[in-house]
Structure formats: structure tokens, C-alpha cells
Amino acid sequence: MYRYDEFDHKLVGERVEQFQRQVDRRLSGEMTEDQFKPLRLMNGLYMQLHAYMLRVNVPYGSLSSKQMRAFAHIARTYDKDFGHFTTRQNIQYNWVKLEDTPQILRELAEVEVTAIQSSGNCVRNITADQYSGRVAEEIADPRIYCELLRQYSVLHPEFSYLPRKFKIAVTGSPKDRAAVALHDIGLRMHRNDAGEIGFEVLVGGGQGRTPFIAHTIRDWIEPENILSYVEAILRIYNMHGRRDNIHKARIKIIVNQMGIEKYRELVDDDFERIKESTLKIPQEEIDRINAYFAPPEYEELADITAELDELRNTDAAFDRWMTSNVVEHKAPGYSIVNITLKAPGRVPGDISADDMDTVADLADHYSFGEIRVSHRQNLTFVDVQQRDLHTLWQELDALELATPNLGQLTDIICCPGLDYCNLANARSIPVANDINQHFLDVDRLALVGDLTVNISGCMNACGHHHVGNIGILGVDKRGKEFFQLTLGGSSDENSSLGDRLGPGLPQEEVPAAIEAIVDRYLELRDSGERFLDTYRRVGIEPFKEAVYNQGGRDAA
16 A cells, blocks of 8 residues: 655645644634635535545545544544545545544644545546456456555645646546546546557546536546546546536536537647656556555465355355345455445444454454455455355444445445435435345345445435436435436446436335336346346336226326
């Protein structure tokens, strides 16, 4: 994992002390809330319904056990004993006090964690595939370039106050687990015709009230030029982005109004001017950063597939977990293990301080002290020996962290909604809990297979409802909470936006509507078809009929 150098330590230390002075001025009344707001946002501090919320960066989703223990300490000492992992691979604390925030940031800095630019109109935390560096299909580890982009963008004088927030995601695999097409900039690693590794660059993706799938602005670019090309994209956005209307300020609006061809022309002109500048990355620097991400020294392990199969044949629960939550590792004898924070009754993405400490201990014992955060609000151990899988499963199961539902209907992305957020129209957490309780049968979940459900409490789409196979959006209808369903969304390498199913439903009718959709899917699917495949084949009408015609409901 990347370790801070002297420049990182100096920058973070100075920023904490600067923020301490800003907080003191706010508390004394010397600074108004309007004056304080852009300063606190650049340090990850939001004002929510009931308290301040602190958003802490987890760069490219990689955590050490030491950092996880620090997260537990912060939750226990300064919050209500829990944290919330987000779709940005960050952790949020929902109940912090303003006067405590500088000290929290000091303590986080001791374990090389910051909240710098986790909020505000700047380049936010850069995200990546949670399996980076470990999965067999990967072309190269994308975290190297995430770290280079992080160092480049932190407090960049030209891009610290952009027209609107800016998000970048990077993947090094053909299978996209980083949702790159839903970002302001998405970088997808692949090989050109000569077999050289480079990036496809996508631009203008995003969700919210005007969602768009990103456009490819360049099919392939050399790794050495990635910083200068990203700078050119940002520079054009900074010049042309609207600052007079918050709803039209994102790069997705500019790209889709201007057209990708015109935007590409402007970017390419700027890129040609700067590509031979100091932004060009020498191979020595790529190699230096790469060394930080070198994998651990793996043992040469015997194949124990037969032993695992015997355990799976005699223990159905272990077999379900292996099928759902364990992924092939590139090193023989090792596996990638996913920990879903989606047990029945659990708020999606939430984890208690005690569980954080225990997960850190398990990571030390089973996975070289490393933990990853996924954009689906789950955790991952990336280096587990296969001979330890059964024991690890038992320990996770005792913590209710072994729910065998990864990528299934109850592995729900969910924003905090109206329980916390002053922007929300509806409560999303109770809807997630209702669905989770409605689909407790693990065998039925396995039968349904891959089916993502994403829930947002408002059009800002923090729950990524636009790209759920089933998306659920909370809306306000004359002071009452209703939930609008969309079908057919996807955030993978074949990204798509969902289609609106029909009128919004009251909360109590949502689980039955999901049940009707699932039943119709099982009736219609061909052998081996995922829900998304079936939906793309048959269209929305059969599902609309299933939901709105049951019990005489009118679909008009």
C-alpha cells in the first residue's frame, strides 16, 4: 500500500492546523456559516439534518488494519459507535461535533488518512476496482495511476474550486467493478493493437437529476501522458463550466450540450500544448509508485480444491458463501473474500466500532493486514489462503458478516436518505430493510442470481438508483413519501440507465412490487440469463404489467 512521504505529512499537518484556526473563528462568531461553508467542505465536513457529518477518504478503496482500527476509535470516541461506508469508497461519520473535527483529523493523520477534498467543488476521492492487483483477469494494477492522480490533484491551485464536484474512477480489468462510465472522467485500462498498455478515456458521465453515460473521448492514451490529458479535460471544463446554475454546472452537462466532438477538439488542442510539460510521467516515477503496491510474498501452496469441495458438499451454508462471496485470486492457493455489510436488519454500508476492530484483527490474521472497500458499500480481504476459508467463514458468520448475497437482490446500495440528509425527499434505509426482510430465503436469492438493487432518497442519486438493475428513488408527493422504480440500469462495462417503470409506490408496497418483478423474471428468463439479460431481451412491459395490474392496480 502507498505510504506517505515527507511532503504528504507536511501538507496534511499544515492543513489540519489551518482548519483548526478556521473552526475557532467559526465557533467564536468571527466567521459566518456562509463564509465557513466552502472551507469546511474542502475538509470533508457537511451540515446534515441533525449534526455535522465528516466524510473521510479511503483512496482507491485500500485500507490497512491500522487505519481500520483508527476508524473504530473515531466512531467510538467522537460519534455514535459506528461508521458508514459509501459508494465513493469513503467512510462517513454522521454525528460529529464541529469543535471535535480538527482533533479527529489530527488523529486520522497519524495513520495517513485525510478528509481533504472529500467534498466541495474539487477532484474528489479517486476510486478503483476493489480487486486491484489481485484478480486474475487484470491487465495491470490501476492503483498506481490513482495515486499519481491523487498527488497531482490534491489542492491543485487551478482545480480546487471547479464549477462543481468532480469524480474520477479507474479500472485495470475488462470486468468493470469501478463504474467508470458513471464518472466525470473514467479510465479503462486496455491494450492497443501493438499490445501496449494504455487507457481508454471516458468523460461526461454522472447521475443526479440529469444522468448520462460517459462518452469515450480518446480510445487509447499512454500511461506517461495520463496526467496531462486529465489536466486538459479539467482545464476545458473549468473554462466552460457554468457557475451561475448549480444544476447545470457538472461536466456531463457541458459535454452533452457542446457535443463530444467539439469537447474532444478543445481538449486535444490543449493536450498538444502541454503533453511534453512537467506533467509527463517518467517511467522511473511510475516504477517508484508501483513498488508501493507490490503484492505480499505469497507462499507456494498445495491445491486443496478436493478438501474444499468435501466441506462444501457437507455444509450447504459454507457452499452458498463460497459461491457468492469468494472470487478467484491470481496467485495459486489464495482467494479474494468479500464481506457484505448487508445482513438482515443492518443498514447497508454501516459497521460498528467493535466490528471494525474485529475486521482489522481478521485482516491481520488472514489477509496480510489489508482491507478494501467496494463502491457497493462492502469490504474485501484480497489475500486469503484457501486453507483458511472455512475458518474465516465461521468467524465472519459469528459477526453476521458472512451473508451469502454478494451481487444479489439484498446486496443493496443505499444512501442515508431522510434519516440523516437534509437534501433527501424520503427515507431510503427503511425501504432497504423492508426488502432485505422480505427476501430472507438464501436459496431463493441464489436462484434469482445476479440482480442489483440501488436506492436513493432524492434525485442527487447518492444511492446510484439510475444504474441499479432495479432502481428505487424516493420522491415527495404532497408531503408523503413515495418510491419510483426503474429497471434495466447497470454500472458495469455495459453501463446503462434504468427506465422508469411507472407511478411511485408507497413504502409498504415496494417489497411486493420487487417480488412481482422477480416472479415475472423467473417466468421469462432463458437458461443462464441474468435479470439484466432478460430485461434487455423482453423490455419493460411484462414487468410493468406484473407490478401495476396485480390486485387491480391501474398502470395509467
